[in-house]
Amino acid sequence: MPEFLDLHSRTTKVLRALADEAMRANGLHYGQHHLLAALWEQDGRTPGEVAAKLHVTTPTVVKMADRMTASGLLVRRRDERDNRLVRLWLTDAGRALREPVEAGRRDLEEKVTAELTDDERAALLATLAKVHATAERLVG
Template identity: 55%
Template sequence: MTDLLRLFTRAHKLLQAASDEAMSAHGVRVGQNLVLEVLWAEDGLTPGELAGRLKVSTPTVVNAATRMEAAGLITRRRDDADARLVRLHLTDAGRAAEKPVGAARAALAQRVTAELTPEERAATESALRKIIRTLDPES
């Protein structure tokens, strides 16, 4: 493994653990904040629509939705026009999580980049976008 891949792997693990810790303080697990972010922008999506926006598989969203429903963050309801479809809707608790989760994410981003200059931060974001485009041309 190259040093770059080793560094990416280590950074990913550390960032995931820090993100999980920051989110769990608000009753949200790591990854669920991304589902919530999409639903905050447009409530009532199907799991497939959410999966497409997050670029993950539908079963991944269904599994997250099951846990999020148990935690009281979302509810599942049949679509009024097509009963074959299930739509995911925010609960009051899911809506109320928007500000504290957003603040926790901002604080984590600040913590993670605290030792970077503005130029380094911009270069890191640019490099990560290029890597993502290379690995996922549909991004």
């Protein structure tokens, strides 16, 4: 079992569990934070735009938007000019989560990198970015 791939996937699992836990504290599921973040940055995006921003497929966003609409975090409204488009708008409840969720996110980042020196942290970011770029070229 290749060292890096194995270590990376194990790390993913643990980080995912922690992120899930942190989001549940705000009444959210894991992926919902990402969709909200896209709307916090710019409200009224379409599912396709959100999907591109999050690097996921459109159906994924549609499904998440279904659940989040049901739980009152956002509303769907058709674009007035182009009737093919749907725009996702935050509700007050969706907007209200921004501060606590972003705080939880920063807190988690802090905690998992707490045992690294500044140099280690910088090197980790740079090297991982290199791997990411290489991988992206392979998949594209």
